[in-house]
Amino acid sequence: MDWFGAYSWINMRYLLQGLLVTIQVSVISIILSFIIGAVLGVVRYSKIKYVSAIVGFIIDLVRNLPLLLIIFFTYFGLPTFGIRLDIMVAAITALTVFESAMCAEIFRSGIKAVSPGQMEAARANGMTYVQAMFHVVFPQAMKLMIPPLLSQFVSLVKDTSLATIIVLPEMLYHAQNIYGQNTNYLIPIFVALAGMYWVVCFSLSLLAKFFDKRMSA
Amino acid sequence: MKKSKLLTLITLIMATALLAVGCGKSVADKNISTRVEEEKSITWGVKSDLRLVGLLNIKDNKLEGFEVDLAKALTKRMYGDDVKVNFVPVTSNTRMALLKNGNIDALVATMTILPERKKVVDFSDSYFTAGQTIIVKKGSKITNPQELVAGTKVIGLQGSNSVQNIKKVAPLSQVLELPDAAQAFSALQSGQADAMTSDNVMLYGLVSDNPNYQLAGKPFTTEEYGIAVNKGQKDILNKINKTLAAMKKDGSYNKLLLKWFGQIPGFKVGDVQ
Amino acid sequence: MIEIFQTYTAEFMQGMGMTIFSSLLAFAGSIILGLVCALFEISPIKPLKIIGTVYVEIFRNIPLLVVTMFFYIVIPKYVMPMSGFSAGTIGLTIYTSAFFAEVIKAGINSVPTGQWEAARSNGMTYLQAMHHIVFPQAVRIIIPPLGNQTITLVKNSSVLAFVAGFDLMYQANQISSITFQQVPTYFIVGILYLIITMPLSYLMRHLENKLEV
Structure with missing residues (x-):
């Protein structure tokens, strides 16, 4: 076990480069899936004839499939249909598709929990459905939704590690390269890898607790 | 968020997605040779975790190896010095x-020319002859692939034809497929199997830095490596073939072989051409 | 697509069997481990509380794949041999148990303290109170999120593909790299996964509705 050699600046910088990719992919996917998830959640809740049911069914399908399968399909399967994506775009797409479906459910539950009286009052005051949804219902639903949403985002950061199988140069892939070249680095690199993930995810969950306290105040 | 703002955002996202889709499609279908000449850049796929063949040097983030050098040399001869590789x-x-x-x-990544693969991509002429074999820990009682009997395990690479071949030679051994060589x-090394199977050129690279492991037995297949390009790219394929032949004729190909594999005991240039 | 399924029926079925088996083992293990952890977390004994909290905070913030690789590469090298299936299932169990622990803890905490006090003042010990009064009420709160976590567990079992665990996803990889027929293979595997997860999902929704009142 070579701790000193493992933690050389060269290796650590290589790991950090991986961390950068992990963060990039996570942030882009988070933003996209938040927006798409919100839209889908509203559609799902609104019970628009046929559309809601179809959207709901697709969301259920995606939520019940392993993310790994979605990644494989996006990267290896889509070219058959003429859709060709490079590795990073494929990873972001797959993550976004999966996380949007998960977020949609969170949004739907959150909106549902806000009393229907709010919607009625807003409509009675002359707002359109969409205005009422985004100006009245959403802000109140946010209180309930922020913890599960943030927890979903922590999941997303962790799930980026799955993209190592399509050679996305994220943190786990870089770590595997390092200990693949020198087996004495195995445990030190593992500790560093787990540590870095932990710092990022734990910080996000602290953020969640912070928001939780502020919102309940 | 106002409704109109939301709609704009959604349209932007979809436009970006379509753009990504569109970009990919056009790159693959256009004549690569012409595109390389126009844009002065070419992209090669190489292995990054195989010593001697294609390995990422963590220090400077550069790839080094026989196939890496081959790709650089071919590009230089085909398109000149000013094309970025x-x-x-x-x-x-x-x-x-x-x-x-x-x-x-184009792909230069220890890829064996096989009929099933030819249906999907086009191959250049062979640029290397390897053979599949196994490596074991020093002191292991297994000295050749046939000794992998029932109860043993052997690791192969997913997507490589070495997995099917080892099943023929050692049908009773359990084959574990893992995503890449690293x-x-x-x-x-963690003892998950008694042996690992792959082509000898890849295994040479592994044992060169790990004296605890050694090749076992003689190669039991012949693997002809070819450079792969997408179907319908006859221009670049012809160029590659012509340039390969020229390199072999003027000795620069042999030089490259000796540079990377010369230190391997028992290596003969004639074996791999 | 049908031809692929017919040619490789044995492999697909083996994969499905391994996925189900791994999920069942991990589920059982996670419930037990998660329960113990939750009890530690709410325990008045300081050391136990620390152990429980640290365990949960560690494994909720590290990717499942990292935990699995640890059991596949690190443990066999220094401790004991471990097959891909074992490494994947153990990794899955430890990872999921942290989430189960949180859900169980939240459920127990949601039972009003009045219940505890009433039970204790009626002469019950801590464990008796927990077993007869608090837990049965906590179960109502626990079941919906636990159900969701279970479905997540089944999906996460696909991590076995990384360590040659012979599960459904591993088979998908193998078959698609031999046949070059990625789309039909993934479709079949997708349907097979849905056969496991969809019923679970609808069961959860049904239970949720029943418990909502």
């Missing part, structure tokens, strides 16, 4: 997808 790391699992996706123009070797 880009490399994308591939594994046995991902190399075909990357080529079909248009993310790379993972496979790590698993072997």
Whole structure:
């Protein structure tokens, strides 16, 4: 076990480069899936004839499939249909598709929990459905939704590690390269890898607790 | 968020998605040779975790190896000095997808020329003859592939034809497929199997830095490596073939072989041409 | 697509069997481990509380794949041999148990303290109170999120593909790299996964509705 050699600046910088990719992919996917998830959640809740049911069914399908399968399909399967994506775009797409479906459910539950009286009052005051949804219902639903949403985002950061199988140069892939070249680095690199993930995810969950306290105040 | 703002955002997202889709498609279908000449850049797919063949040097983030040098030499001769050579790391699992996706123009990644693969991509003439074999830990009682009997385990690479071949030679051994060479070797070192199978050129690279492991037995297949390009790219394929032949004729090809494999005991240039 | 399924029926079925088996083992293990952890977390004994909290905070913030690789590469090298299936299942169990622990803890905490006090003042010990009064009420709160976590567990079992665990996803990889027919293979595997997860999902929704009143 070579701790000193493992933690050389060269290796650590290589790991950090991986961390950068992990963060990039996570942030882009988070933003996209938040927006798409919100839209889908509203559609799902609104019970628009046929559309809601179809959207709901697709969301259920995606939520019940392993993310790994979605990644494989996006990267290896889509070219058959003429859709060709490079590795990073494929990873972001797959993550976004999966996380949007998960977020949609969170949004739907959150909106549902806000009393229907709010919607009625807003409509009675002359707002359109969409205005009422985004100006009245959403802000109140946010209180309930922020913890599960943030927890979903922590999941997303962790799930980026799955993209190592399509050679996305994220943190786990870089770590595997390092200990693949020198087996004495195995445990030190593992500790560093787990540590870095932990710092990022734990910080996000602290953020969640912070928001939780502020919102309940 | 106002309704109109939301709609704008959604349209932007969809436009970006379509753009990504569109970009990929055009890159793969256009004539690569012409594109390389116009844009003065070419993208090769190479292995990044195989010593001597294609390995990523963590120190300077550069790829080095026989196939890396071959790609650089070919590009220089085909298109001149001013064409930028880009490399994308591939594994046995991902190399075909990357080529079909248009993310790379050509593939030089220890890929054996096989009829099933020929249906999907085009190959150049053979540039290397390897053979499949196994490596074991020093002191292991297994001295050749046939000794992998029931109860033993052997690791192979996903997407590589070495998995099917080892099943023919050692039908009773359990074959474990792992995503790439780095993972496979790590698993072997952790005792997950009694042996690892791959082509000898790849295994040479592994044992060169790990004296605890050695090749066992003679190669039991012949693997002809070819450079792969997407179907319908006759121009670049012809160029590659012509340039390969020229390199072999004027001795620069042999020089490259000796540079990377000369230190291997028992290596004969004639064996691999 | 049908031809692929017919040619490789044995492999697909083996994969499905391994996925189900791994999920069942991990589920059982996670419930037990998660329960113990939750009890530690709410325990008045300081050391136990620390152990429980640290365990949960560690494994909720590290990717499942990292935990699995640890059991596949690190443990066999220094401790004991471990097959891909074992490494994947153990990794899955430890990872999921942290989430189960949180859900169980939240459920127990949601039972009003009045219940505890009433039970204790009626002469019950801590464990008796927990077993007869608090837990049965906590179960109502626990079941919906636990159900969701279970479905997540089944999906996460696909991590076995990384360590040659012979599960459904591993088979998908193998078959698609031999046949070059990625789309039909993934479709079949997708349907097979849905056969496991969809019924679970609808069962959860049904239970949720029943418990909502």
